[in-house]
Amino acid sequence: MPQELIVFIKHLINGVQVGSIYALVALGYTMVYGIVKLINFAHGDFIMVGAYAALFSIPVLTGIGLPAWFCVFVAVAACALLGVVTEKVAYKPLRNSPRISALITAIAVSLLLQNLFMVCFTSSPRPFPEIFHVPDLRLGSIQINGVAVLTIVLSAVLMIALQLFVQKTKLGRAMRAVSEDSEAASLMGISVNRTISMTFAIGSGLAAVASVMYGSVYPLIDPYMGSMLGLKAFIAAVLGGIGIIPGAMLGGLVIGLVESLTKAYINTQLADAVVFGILILVLIIKPEGIFGKNIGEKV
Amino acid sequence: MLKVSDLKVSYGAIQAIKGISLEVNEGEIVSLIGANGAGKTTTLHTITGLTKAQSGSVELEGRNLLATESHKIVSLGLAHVPEGRHIFSSLTVEENLMMGAYIRKDKERIQQDLSRVYTLFPRLQERREQAAGTLSGGEQQMLAIGRAMMSNPRILLLDEPSMGLSPLLVKEIFHIIKELNQQGMTILLVEQNARMALSISNRAYVLETGKIVMEGEGQELLQDDQVRKAYLGA
Numbered sequence A: 001m002p003q004e005l006i007v008f009i010k011h012l013i014n015g016v017q018v019g020s021i022y023a024l025v026a027l028g029y030t031m032v033y034g035i036v037k038l039i040n041f042a043h044g045d046f047i048m049v050g051a052y053a054a055l056f057s058i059p060v061l062t063g064i065g066l067p068a069w070f071c072v073f074v075a076v077a078a079c080a081l082l083g084v085v086t087e088k089v090a091y092k093p094l095r096n097s098p099r100i101s102a103l104i105t106a107i108a109v110s111l112l113l114q115n116l117f118m119v120c121f122t123s124s125p126r127p128f129p130e131i132f133h134v135p136d137l138r139l140g141s142i143q144i145n146g147v148a149v150l151t152i153v154l155s156a157v158l159m160i161a162l163q164l165f166v167q168k169t170k171l172g173r174a175m176r177a178v179s180e181d182s183e184a185a186s187l188m189g190i191s192v193n194r195t196i197s198m199t200f201a202i203g204s205g206l207a208a209v210a211s212v213m214y215g216s217v218y219p220l221i222d223p224y225m226g227s228m229l230g231l232k233a234f235i236a237a238v239l240g241g242i243g244i245i246p247g248a249m250l251g252g253l254v255i256g257l258v259e260s261l262t263k264a265y266i267n268t269q270l271a272d273a274v275v276f277g278i279l280i281l282v283l284i285i286k287p288e289g290i291f292g293k294n295i296g297e298k299v
Numbered sequence B: 001m002l003k004v005s006d007l008k009v010s011y012g013a014i015q016a017i018k019g020i021s022l023e024v025n026e027g028e029i030v031s032l033i034g035a036n037g038a039g040k041t042t043t044l045h046t047i048t049g050l051t052k053a054q055s056g057s058v059e060l061e062g063r064n065l066l067a068t069e070s071h072k073i074v075s076l077g078l079a080h081v082p083e084g085r086h087i088f089s090s091l092t093v094e095e096n097l098m099m100g101a102y103i104r105k106d107k108e109r110i111q112q113d114l115s116r117v118y119t120l121f122p123r124l125q126e127r128r129e130q131a132a133g134t135l136s137g138g139e140q141q142m143l144a145i146g147r148a149m150m151s152n153p154r155i156l157l158l159d160e161p162s163m164g165l166s167p168l169l170v171k172e173i174f175h176i177i178k179e180l181n182q183q184g185m186t187i188l189l190v191e192q193n194a195r196m197a198l199s200i201s202n203r204a205y206v207l208e209t210g211k212i213v214m215e216g217e218g219q220e221l222l223q224d225d226q227v228r229k230a231y232l233g234a
């Protein structure tokens, strides 16, 4: 196989890896938007909180004889709780207020989390240890990084599970119903509050998984790490069609690939600009995103 | 069965319901008629907790509905078909019907009720796999009623089921309402089509800007001069 092709495939895999992390984060934006019509600007910062929760839990976990990667569960629990509490405390009281109020509150929550973590843990980046010890995968002359394979497979499994949950289970149906018409859902006997909490928990939990996978690729964490990552995932969600679950998945992959290939073949510095360029293009050409408004599942 | 006493509701500074009392007895069809903005929808919304009351009481078989969360009301045997249908348009017809049975666990009875709905509305059966949003207005109304029936309620609140339908369909819908009532369903019907509503009702209330200005038997109100003038265009 020619060397260039091997390199190209590596960049592709790298793009899919980062893309699946974006997709996991984008799902949180899209699910929350689908159900309460709010862009949760604090979602990116939930990732940061997840990363710190994972980091600080590692010594405790290894201390009691558990493998370090169990920190994923701690991060998921911490983020799910954070998501549910944020919704109850900050967003729920504003549910019947103009949407801009909730949006501004979301930005405030984002700033609050960043600054709180800066005050508590300083702004200097902390190294994230290597917690996954997976062997590299060899396919002929191509060697694929084990963590990349793990990230891609794990995201794929989570996304399939989420899709099955939303489509096939009773709670998933409740989520779709609330997202489409919360008053009618309430008349059917569905607790709208509980369904919204559940959505925040799931979305934030996925962000927590993303935070650990992200820490395994870029092993430095700081209080601001969530903003850029969150922003790119948000673009991914918009690209796929905000509120549409498969859209977030596709959008994440596209953004990851574009970013990776731009870095490799054009210019590293340009990668972010290209990603934001995509956002502008989408907003101009097809603001409802790839999956449009009426096709696909809105949640 | 359902008893509303001295109910007041306001939206901010606007008082939409200014202290109304009404009662629906088991087995009755009671209608609530009135012009646009009289407060009919607000009354139904307050009964099912979608809108908060200011004061007064709403009781279903002695149970205080104002203190019951909206999503818990359907399991008490009261179903509400909201104005404008509010079907789940991206779900299929059958999924919509099954949403109506969301709180139920008795699988066999649910299937029986599903076939009962399909018998009443054969058109829904033909379109069971179709996305509900693609149904015609009349079919959507049938779906909204069918969905409410899937919770197996003892009392049904219907908010303008005839809205936007052709005269033929209006007739069909009213026929079905009557049939449901004959099968034992208690019905509180909100309508602008006063003639149709009064003709099938045991009793009726006339609502005018948040107040009940008249009440009586359906037939009696149909003959009433004031009602004829104001609501029957005669």
Ligand SMILES: Nc1ncnc2c1ncn2[C@@H]1O[C@H](COP(=O)(O)OP(=O)(O)OP(=O)(O)O)[C@@H](O)[C@H]1O
Residues within 6 Å of the ligand: B011, B014, B016, B034, B035, B036, B037, B038, B039, B040, B041, B042, B043, B083, B192
């Ligand atoms: N969400 C709301 N916010 C503010 N005012 C409202 C709201 N909903 C209804 N109103 C007002 O309350 C009054 C009663 O409205 P309601 O919808 O109950 O009337 P209705 O009798 O159902 O009318 P229609 O026959 O047009 O459906 C109206 O003056 C309306 O403008």
Ligand SMILES: [Mg+2]
Residues within 6 Å of the ligand: B040, B041, B042, B083
């Ligand atoms: Mg109305």
